[in-house]
Amino acid sequence: MQIIDGKNLAKKIREEVAEEVELLKKDRDITPGLAVVLVGDDPASHAYVKMKARACKEAGIYSITHEMPETISQSEIEETIAMMNKNPNIDGILVQLPLPPHIDTTKILELIDPKKDVDGFHPYNFGRLMTGLDGFVPCTPLGVMEMLGAYDIDPKGKDACVVGASNIVGKPMAALLLNAFATVDVCHIHTKDLAAHTSRADILIVGVGKAGLVTEEMVKDGAVVIDIGINRLEDGSLAGDVDFEGVASKCSYITPVPGGVGPMTIAMLLKNTIKAAKERK
Ligand code: GUN
Numbered sequence: 001m002q003i004i005d006g007k008n009l010a011k012k013i014r015e016e017v018a019e020e021v022e023l024l025k026k027d028r029d030i031t032p033g034l035a036v037v038l039v040g041d042d043p044a045s046h047a048y049v050k051m052k053a054r055a056c057k058e059a060g061i062y063s064i065t066h067e068m069p070e071t072i073s074q075s076e077i078e079e080t081i082a083m084m085n086k087n088p089n090i091d092g093i094l095v096q097l098p099l100p101p102h103i104d105t106t107k108i109l110e111l112i113d114p115k116k117d118v119d120g121f122h123p124y125n126f127g128r129l130m131t132g133l134d135g136f137v138p139c140t141p142l143g144v145m146e147m148l149g150a151y152d153i154d155p156k157g158k159d160a161c162v163v164g165a166s167n168i169v170g171k172p173m174a175a176l177l178l179n180a181f182a183t184v185d186v187c188h189i190h191t192k193d194l195a196a197h198t199s200r201a202d203i204l205i206v207g208v209g210k211a212g213l214v215t216e217e218m219v220k221d222g223a224v225v226i227d228i229g230i231n232r233l234e235d236g237s238l239a240g241d242v243d244f245e246g247v248a249s250k251c252s253y254i255t256p257v258p259g260g261v262g263p264m265t266i267a268m269l270l271k272n273t274i275k276a277a278k279e280r281k
Contacts, residue, residue, distance in 0.1 A: 004255045009150050010263035017270045021060040032277035033062040034092040035084045040070040045096045055266045085113040091277040092118030118272040129175050141173035143264025155182035161201035163187045169207040206241040216246035224253045228261050
C-alpha cells in the first residue's frame with residue numbers, strides 16, 4: 001500500500017505556479033488577480049478563505065477578499081459580482097459556499113463571468129466539462145485527477161465508483177473520470193446497496209462528509225482509494241469518510257486526511273487563476 005502524498009504534491013505545484021507567475025509578470029506584464037466573496041461568520045469558510053489568500057500571496061497572485069455580513073441582501077452580492085466581472089485587474093472570482101439560506105446561490109454563481117469562474121461552478125463551465133471541452137473544472141475533483149496522474153494511475157478501462165453526487169465534487173468528479181474513459185458508478189444518499197458498488201471499484205472516490213462511512217469490507221483488494229471527506233471528530237481531530245486504518249491494509253493506494261486531497265484543492269485554485277489570467281489577456 002502506498003500513501004498518496006497530497007501535501008507534498010500540492011507544495012510542488014504551488015512552487016511551479018509561483019515560477020509561472022514570475023514569468024507572466026516579467027515577460028507579459030500580467031499579475032494574476034483573484035477576488036473572493038465571503039459571506040457570514042462560518043469559521044470553516046473563514047479558515048478556507050484565509051488559506052486561499054495566503055496561497056495566492058505566496059505564489060505572487062494578487063488577491064482581495066470581500067467580506068460581507070450574514071444579513072447581506074441578494075442584490076448587494078450581485079452588485080459586487082458585477083463589479084468584479086468588470087474589473088480588469090481581477091482574473092478569477094470565487095464565492096465561498098455555502099451562502100446563507102436567504103440567498104439564491106444558483107443565481108449568484110450564474111452571474112459570474114464564465115471566463116473568471118475559477119471554481120468551475122458556472123453551468124457554462126459544467127456543460128463544457130460534460131462535453132469534454134476545455135474550461136474551468138472545480139478545484140477538488142481537478143486535484144484528484146492531478147493526484148492520479150502524478151502516481152501514474154490511469155482511469156482508462158477501470159471501474160470507478162464516486163460516492164457523493166454534489167455539484168461541486170461528485171458530479172464533476174464523475175465527468176472527469178468518464179472523460180478519462182473509466183466506467184463510472186455514482187452513488188448518493190438514495191443508493192440502495194452502497195457496498196455492492198464500492199466493492200467493485202478499482203478506483204473508489206468518496207466525498208460525502210460522513211466519518212467512517214467506508215469500511216474495509218466495502219473495498220476491493222488492491223483498489224485505489226481517494227478520500228475527499230473532511231470531518232471534525234468530537235476530540236477535535238480531523239478524519240475523512242474512509243476508515244483509514246482498516247482500508248489501508250487492503251488497497252494499493254490511499255489518500256490520508258489531512259494531507260491528501262485538501263491541499264490539492266488550493267493548488268488547483270492557483271492553477272485555475274493563472275489559466276484565467278493567461279486566457280483573458
Ligand atoms: N465550499 C466548500 N468547498 C468549496 C470550494 O471548493 N469552493 C467554494 N467556493 N466554496 C466551497
